[in-house]
Amino acid sequence: xxSKIKKFFCSLFRKNKKDISLNNYIKGLEEKxxxxxxxxxxxxxxxxxxxxxxxxxxxxxxxxxxxxxILRKDRVNNWDNFINSLDNNTTKVIILIGNNGVGxxxxxxxxxxxxxxxxxxxxxxTSSLDFFRSGAIDQLQKIANKYNVEYISSIHKKSNAHTxxxxxxxxxxxxxxYLLLDMAGRIHTNNNLLEEIIHINKxxxxxxxxxxxxxxxxxxxxNSVFTSLExxxxxxDIKNIIITKTDTNPLMGWIIRLLEENKNINILGEVxxxxxxxxxxxxxxxxxxxxxxxxxKY
Numbered sequence: 001x002x003s004k005i006k007k008f009f010c011s012l013f014r015k016n017k018k019d020i021s022l023n024n025y026i027k028g029l030e031e032k033x034x035x036x037x038x039x040x041x042x043x044x045x046x047x048x049x050x051x052x053x054x055x056x057x058x059x060x061x062x063x064x065x066x067x068x069x070i071l072r073k074d075r076v077n078n079w080d081n082f083i084n085s086l087d088n089n090t091t092k093v094i095i096l097i098g099n100n101g102v103g104x105x106x107x108x109x110x111x112x113x114x115x116x117x118x119x120x121x122x123x124x125x126t127s128s129l130d131f132f133r134s135g136a137i138d139q140l141q142k143i144a145n146k147y148n149v150e151y152i153s154s155i156h157k158k159s160n161a162h163t164x165x166x167x168x169x170x171x172x173x174x175x176x177x178y179l180l181l182d183m184a185g186r187i188h189t190n191n192n193l194l195e196e197i198i199h200i201n202k203x204x205x206x207x208x209x210x211x212x213x214x215x216x217x218x219x220x221x222x223n224s225v226f227t228s229l230e231x232x233x234x235x236x237d238i239k240n241i242i243i244t245k246t247d248t249n250p251l252m253g254w255i256i257r258l259l260e261e262n263k264n265i266n267i268l269g270e271v272x273x274x275x276x277x278x279x280x281x282x283x284x285x286x287x288x289x290x291x292x293x294x295x296x297k298y
Contacts, residue, residue, distance in 0.1 A: 026050060026059065032295050036253030037222045042070075042260055060296055067288065070260045076282050077240065077266045079114065087210045091176045095129075097197060097236070098216035099228050100185030103244040105136050107216060107271060108180050109143040110279035115178060116147065125170075126180040127152040129200065140182055150176075171209060198235035213238070214268060219246045225254055229262070239264060243282065244271040250290035 029050065033043045049066050053059045086092045094111070096104040108126055115122055126144050128137045137153075144151035152170060171179065183197060204211040215238050217225045232238060246252070258265065267282045 022054070022056070022059075025056065029059075029063070029295060033253065036251050036291075036295065037257060038253045039257045039261070042257060060292075063295075064288075064292060067256060067292075070256050071284055071288060072259075073284060075259050075266055076284055077268050078281050079269045079279075080118070082240070082268055083115070083118075086212070090210045091171045091179055093171075093179045093181065093204060093209055093211035095181045095183055095200070095211060095213045096216050096242075097183045097213060097232055098185060099218070099221075102185070102216045102218040102221075103271060104185070104216045105139045105143070105182050106274075107242065107244065107279065108140065108182055109147065110271065110276060111180060112143070112147045112149055113276045114279055122177045123175070124178045124180065125150040125152055125174070125176045126182070128182045136182060150174075152179075194231070194235055197232070201236055212240070215241045217241055217243055219243045219252050219270070220249045222254055223257075225258065229258075229265075240266050240268040242269050242271065242279075243267065246270045247272040247278075250287075251294055252287070253291065255287065256291075 026047070030043060030047055033046065034040070038046075046063060046066055049062050050059050053062055083092075096107060098104050105128075112124055112126070115124060124147075126140060126149060128140045141151045141153075183200075201211075201213065213236055215229065215232055217228060221228070229238060229241075241258075243252070243255070255267070259267075269279055270282045271278050272280060
C-alpha cells in the first residue's frame with residue numbers, strides 16, 4: 001500500500017547526516033512540525049515516541065508510523081463510494097458550504113463533470129444560494145450552460161420561502177438525479193448567514209429530501225480551516241470535507257491535526273489544479289510522501 005513511502009525512506013536513510021547531531025535533528029523536526037500546523041499535543045506525542053530512538057533511521061520510521069496511525073485510509077472516502085452510498089430513489093441534494101474564495105462555485109462544475117463521466121444521462125440541476133455575491137450566480141449559470149445542465153434561477157431569492165418552493169415543487173415535479181447548491185461563504189457582516197444555512201438544512205429534513213452538506217476548505221488556509229469548521233459546526237453536522245488548491249501547498253500539516261481531533265470527519269476529495277478533471281480522490285500516499293519529504297530535510 002505504501003511502497004513508494006518505503007522507497008522514499010530507503011533513499012532518505014542513505015543520505016549523510018554527519019554534519020548534524022541527533023539532538024539538533026530532533027529539535028529541527030519538532031520546529032517543522034509545529035510550523036506546519038500540527039497541534040502542540042500531536043507534536044508532543046510524536047516527540048515522546050521519537051526521543052526514545054537512538055538513530056536517524058529509527059526516528060524517521062517512528063515518525064512515519066505514528067503519522068500513519070492518524071492518516072488511516074478509512075478516514076478518506078472515495079468519491080464514487082460516497083455517491084453510491086446515497087439513496088438512488090430520490091433526488092440527491094448536495095450543498096457546498098465554506099468561506100468565500102475557497103472555490104465552491106468552480107468545484108460544482110468539476111463535480112458535474114465527474115458525475116457525467118460516470119453516467120452522461122444523469123439529470124442534474126444546480127443553483128446558487130449565495131444571496132450576497134452576484135458574480136457567483138453568473139459564474140454558476142455559465143457552468144450550467146457549459147455542462148448542459150439546468151440552472152434554477154428561482155432559488156436565488158432573499159427569502160426562505162423560495163427554499164420551500166424548491167422542496168415542494170421543483171424537486172418533486174422535475175425528478176432530478178442530482179441538485180447541486182452553492183451556498184454563500186462566511187460573511188462577517190451578515191450575522192444571519194449561519195441561521196440561513198441551518199434553516200435550509202431543516203427545510204430539507206422536513207420534506208425528507210436526501211441531502212449531503214459538504215464543507216469546502218482551501219488547502220492554503222492552515223489553522224484557519226479550524227475556525228471555518230467551528231463556525232459551520234455550530235448548527236450543522238459536518239461529516240465530509242473537500243480540500244481545494246492542493247497543488248499550491250503540498251504540506252498542509254493541518255490535515256493531520258484535523259483527522260486527529262475530529263474523529264467523525266472524512267476527507268471526500270481534493271481539487272488539484274484548474275482543469276475540469278481536477279477534482280480527484282484525496283491521495284494519502286502522495287500527501288504523506290510530500291509532507292515527510294519536507295519535514296525530514298535537514
